[in-house]
Each structure stands twice: as structure tokens, then as C-alpha cells.
Amino acid sequence: MGEAQVINGINIDGLFSTVGAIKNNPKIAKFKFRAANKWIDATHSRATISSFYGAGKEDNSREPIIFDLDEPPVLLGENQGANPVEYLLVALSGCLTTSLIAHASARKIKIRKVESRYEGDLDLRGFLGLSEDVKVGFENIRVYFKIDADIPDEQKEELIRMAQKYSPVFNTIVNPVNVSVQLDKN
């Protein structure tokens, strides 16, 4: 057996063997990701990421990862962390990037560099309940990608389309997703 084929740091043989395993047993494709949050004070809260369920089992192998969330002073916070809508852009940025790289790698397209910028419009009147006509969430999000690779612009644009088509965070944002929120009485 030869060495594993690695493109853009992605183990392509690993990727295709995952695809094969899922085709044989679609249940292992079902993942559950989790977070916990604790309010600290005012607009400051702290989130923790640790375990997840995937590939048929619980995975508790990671050390907990801690995130502070806060608002800047103009939004009544003390800058103890990025704010929640900024975290959403961070999520989108990582997901589009990974999606682009994974699908480029599967097509054996070598990428030297990928950089991207994100800007989202938010009208505070929604959050403050000052207007029923204003969206509470982001109104629009604009994303700009720079890709350094020996391929024509048309192929870069095709990679960007694939990044969108297959990105879980992108699709969670552009499509409506059910979120149930309940009081835990215990």
C-alpha cells in the first residue's frame, strides 16, 4: 500500500473511505454538536464546547474550549469578547473555507491561499423592538473570497459555488432552521 494521498492538507484517501463507510451505513453520518452557556453579568456570557456525538458514538476526547461573548460599550457591554453576531460570522467563515478546501481537494485542485472577508448588516431597531418592519437578524451578509491557485477565475467561482452548496453553516443561515427553546424546570 502506498502513502496516503494528501491535497491541501486533506487526507483524500481518508475522505473517500469516510464516504464509502457512510454509503454502507448512513447512520454513522448523524452527528450532534453541542454548546453550553453561562451568563456572567450584563451582556457578558461564557460558552463551553466539549463533547459531541458522531460516527456512532459519543466523543469526549477534547478538552473543553471556552468562549467569552460580550458587547462593545456602545451596546452596553465591556468588550470582554466578540459579540454573538460576530461569532456567527466567524462560524460562517470557517465553514465556507473548509467546504471550499475539502471540495477542491476531492477534485485534486491544489490551493495555495484562501482569504475571505465578511460583513453583515444589523438594524438595532429589531433587537430593541422599535419597529415591526425591521428584521431582528442580519438583513444581508456579504462575503468576498480571494483564492490563490493555478486555476482560471471561472474555476475559482465554481469552487465558491460548491463552498456555499455544501457548507452546513451557510445553509443554516440561508435556509429556515427549526430551533426549539424550552425552560428546563429541573
Place this chain on the structure above:
Amino acid sequence: MGEAQVINGINIDGLFSTVGAIKNNPKIAKFKFRAANKWIDATHSRATISSFYGAGKEDNSREPIIFDLDEPPVLLGENQGANPVEYLLVALSGCLTTSLIAHASARKIKIRKVESRYEGDLDLRGFLGLSEDVKVGFENIRVYFKIDADIPDEQKEELIRMAQKYSPVFNTIVNPVNVSVQLDKN
């Protein structure tokens, strides 16, 4: 003039004076939040949050905040950070919490503790392009809140409804939002 009225760490006078200022001049409610991302290797990328536009001006006062995103080994990464869909749950957690606290404070309800848990279902067949019937994004997200305050459960449930109604991240997820993604040719 007396001391500022502070409830749950939120300066209520500041909140109401913001509301008044926005009623007089709705333009100052328009914010733009931003992120930048740089691919590092394989499923690892790095996002930066720094400036934003709001209250009628650019705000460059924060030090850049850096986030690493990666996947666990079962998803071909090396655990160099939480993964993008986990960041999305972090974003949701901070936003629902802040929304709950801000709206409780505006109603002068004192809160001692708020904790919440998040779980989202993701079927990898979407990301891998193995099935057209499977959602690429989160299928469902479940949220459970524990609230410690001297109010009956019905009022806690009302706070949870308000948290959802006014949370920008929640509304970005449950409603469809336009995201335009372009190749930056410069």
C-alpha cells in the same frame, strides 16, 4: 441627578437613552459587523474580529480577537479549535442569553443565574453531497434554559419567548437570510 439604574448589570438608563436616541435618528441603529478569515491548512482556519460600524461611525477601538476553527480527527481535522457549526451554537447561546437579560432588565426583573444548553443535529451526507434529501445545514437545534429568579415558571417562559423574538442570531437562523458570496479578483 441620581445614580444610574443598573439591573442585571445592564445600565437601564443607558438602554432607554439609546432607545430614545434611535427613535429620534433611526440611522444610528444601523450596524455593520465584520470578520476576516485565513485558511491555515486542511480543515484549520483562523478568523479575526476587529472593527465594526455603528452609531454613525467606524469603531476601531478594539484589539483584534482571534479564533481558530478546525475539525476533530473523525472529521479529518486535528482539533486546533472548535468547529464552525459549534461556533454557530456559541453565537446562538450568547445572543439568546443577552436578549433574555436585556429584556428582563428593561422590565426590572432581577435574574440571579441563567444557564443554557444547545444541541444541533447534522447529517454529514449533506456536506459530502451523498444525498439530495438530507439538509446540508443543521436539521434541528434544541435549547434548554435554566433561570434562577424569584418569578413563576410562566414568567420565565415569557422571558424565553422574548429572548427568541428579539435575538439577532436566533432570527438569522430560523429565518432565511441573504448571503452573497463573491470572488474578489483584486
